[in-house]
Amino acid sequence: MPEKILVTAALPYANGPLHLGHLAGAYIPADVYVRYQKLKGSDVIFICGSDEHGVPITIRADREKVPPQEVVDRYHFMMKESFRRLGVQFDNYSRTSLPLHHKISQDFFLNLHNKGFIREQEVKQYCCVICKRFLPDRYIEGECPHCHRRGARGDQCESCGRWLEPEQLISPRCKVCGSSPELRTTKHWYFKLSQFQKKLEDWQDSKPAWKSNVREFSSGWFKEGLTDRPITRDIDWGIRVPLPGSEGKVLYVWFDAPIGYISSSVEWAQNLGTPERWRDYWCDPKTRLIHFIGKDNIVFHAIVWPAMLMAHGEFILPDDIPANEFLTIEGNKLSTSRNWAVWADEYLEVFPPDPLRYYLAANAPENKDADFAWKEFQTRNNSELADVLGNLINRSLSFVEKHFAGKVPPIREASVHDRAILAQVADATARIGKSLDQFQVRRAVGDLMDLARAGNKYFNDAAPWSSVKTDRDGCAATLNTTIQLQAALAVLMEPFLPFTSERLWTMLNAPGSHRDRRWDDIPNFRLPENHLLGKREILFHKIEDPVIEAQIQKLHAANK
Numbered sequence: 312m313p314e315k316i317l318v319t320a321a322l323p324y325a326n327g328p329l330h331l332g333h334l335a336g337a338y339i340p341a342d343v344y345v346r347y348q349k350l351k352g353s354d355v356i357f358i359c360g361s362d363e364h365g366v367p368i369t370i371r372a373d374r375e376k377v378p379p380q381e382v383v384d385r386y387h388f389m390m391k392e393s394f395r396r397l398g399v400q401f402d403n404y405s406r407t408s409l410p411l412h413h414k415i416s417q418d419f420f421l422n423l424h425n426k427g428f429i430r431e432q433e434v435k436q437y438c439c440v441i442c443k444r445f446l447p448d449r450y451i452e453g454e455c456p457h458c459h460r461r462g463a464r465g466d467q468c469e470s471c472g473r474w475l476e477p478e479q480l481i482s483p484r485c486k487v488c489g490s491s492p493e494l495r496t497t498k499h500w501y502f503k504l505s506q507f508q509k510k511l512e513d514w515q516d517s518k519p520a521w522k523s524n525v526r527e528f529s530s531g532w533f534k535e536g537l538t539d540r541p542i543t544r545d546i547d548w549g550i551r552v553p554l555p556g557s558e559g560k561v562l563y564v565w566f567d568a569p570i571g572y573i574s575s576s577v578e579w580a581q582n583l584g585t586p587e588r589w590r591d592y593w594c595d596p597k598t599r600l601i602h603f604i605g606k607d608n609i610v611f612h613a614i615v616w617p618a619m620l621m622a623h624g625e626f627i628l629p630d631d632i633p634a635n636e637f638l639t640i641e642g643n644k645l646s647t648s649r650n651w652a653v654w655a656d657e658y659l660e661v662f663p664p665d666p667l668r669y670y671l672a673a674n675a676p677e678n679k680d681a682d683f684a685w686k687e688f689q690t691r692n693n694s695e696l697a698d699v700l701g702n703l704i705n706r707s708l709s710f711v712e713k714h715f716a717g718k719v720p721p722i723r724e725a726s727v728h729d730r731a732i733l734a735q736v737a738d739a740t741a742r743i744g745k746s747l748d749q750f751q752v753r754r755a756v757g758d759l760m761d762l763a764r765a766g767n768k769y770f771n772d773a774a775p776w777s778s779v780k781t782d783r784d785g786c787a788a789t790l791n792t793t794i795q796l797q798a799a800l801a802v803l804m805e806p807f808l809p810f811t812s813e814r815l816w817t818m819l820n821a822p823g824s825h826r827d828r829r830w831d832d833i834p835n836f837r838l839p840e841n842h843l844l845g846k847r848e849i850l851f852h853k854i855e856d857p858v859i860e861a862q863i864q865k866l867h868a869a870n871k
């Protein structure tokens with residue numbers, strides 16, 4: 312039986328386009344992992360969707376004077392298109408504004424409520440008498456009590472970075488009308504997270520292989536002691552609390568967003584015409600549930616969401632949570648508010664997807680923050696993709712065209728060197744697979760490039776341009792071996808460079824789809840003697856200096 316794996320990537324927030332920080336943190340590593348598991352023959356589904364609720368969306372909608380639905384529609388479709396063009400291949404990409412998701416979230420809430428895991432609490436909260444509403448944290452601004460800058464938000468001061476409570480702000484103002492709000496009594500619903508501390512600690516103790524950032528972050532929270540968390544807010548945009556006396560309250564976005572993994576799976580099953588099939592994953596303890604996230608999401612995925620699942624009781628718990636650190640841009644912290652970011656759709660206007668996938672995999676922020684620098688991107692493209700991988704393929708195939716009529720030359724007797732490079736294929740296949748099983752994309756893609764380097768060295772040492780004149784059988788064996796190496800590379804590169812992988816498979820005129828190959832079978836696959844190769848093309852183009860300079864200038868010009 313193939314292993315059942317349910318992979319999710321953090322739902323991106325639909326109030327702006329995708330940027331490289333998102334891609335490096337969750338989506339590229341998750342997609343690499345899923346493509347690898349599909350080649351291994353695992354029964355894997357890859358689930359995601361847009362997170363479309365919450366205050367940042369209503370604030371943007373207020374500012375633009377449009378309904379929130381218009382904001383989320385714009386960014387949902389934009390992100391979906393960027394994912395498609397980047398080859399991030401979800402089995403389902405849903406959105407949390409769907410009625411299906413509202414219903415599933417309300418049912419989830421009621422399940423917890425009926426079991427006594429949700430309680431009401433009266434709280435003092437700022438209320439704007441002019442706007443006639445209670446104000447969520449981000450609708451209040453004032454002077455920061457720490458750094459005394461103006462314009463600090465009710466949840467955080469962006470100047471000094473400290474987290475705040477609205478009551479700490481000096482001279483608070485309603486962000487909409489500018490008047491001074493009053494503290495009044497209201498009620499909210501709280502999830503009894505404190506009851507789950509022991510269970511969560513025991514559960515995490517059974518996961519010694521988890522990444523240290525997730526374990527350390529969680530143990531910090533456990534040490535402080537988990538407290539009950541409010542799960543409702545006072546806005547109009549979101550999922551109604553399904554209880555009497557809850558007018559004007561919606562579920563807090565952190566509560567409904569992870570439930571989106573379930574509702575997106577339900578939508579996937581419905582679209583297939585097998586509406587119950589999602590249960591084969593979510594309700595089967597043999598399924599491994601893996602959440603790919605950035606480190607800002609650790610608390611929700613390692614603590615709050617598993618506690619929600621424990622409280623609910625019908626679903627499996629996460630098996631692993633490979634959380635990545637942050638991506639900085641040209642040495643500085645990525646900031647969307649200051650527009651210090653590289654946006655996916657703008658990247659795709661100029662460059663093909665694979666060089667970015669390659670760079671973000673080779674430079675993944677796995678164990679510490681990593682930096683995206685345009686010059687480094689250019690170097691990786693030119694001196695690795697073009698000069699190593701592309702060059703090996705191009706010069707060997709053009710040699711076969713010229714000297715062997717574009718057909719796979721016969722191999723009469725393999726030399727020690729021929730056998731050695733094919734043994735390296737077997738070795739690399741095993742090592743890349745092992746790294747990917749452990750979510751080490753960076754090491755895996757390094758091993759892929761090392762194999763291409765070894766291939767170039769093998770080709771240089773064999774010097775077919777001279778053996779073609781003196782030892783035609785030996786030359787044929789070299790070229791045959793180099794082509795088998797390329798067939799292996801075409802499949803090995805699929806998780807990282809899926810577009811190039813497909814083009815190389817076509818250039819080799821290899822049978823079927825490279826996606827139907829099996830990972831463990833990569834070292835054994837052979838294109839037969841006399842097999843006619845396809846049309847050769849250049850797989851990677853070098854990026855010239857002025858093109859990169861223009862990107863660097865654009866980044867600085869857009870920075871606020």
Ligand SMILES: [Zn+2]
Nearest residue numbers: 455458468471
């Ligand atoms: Zn401050």
Ligand SMILES: [Zn+2]
Nearest residue numbers: 439442485488
């Ligand atoms: Zn107001």
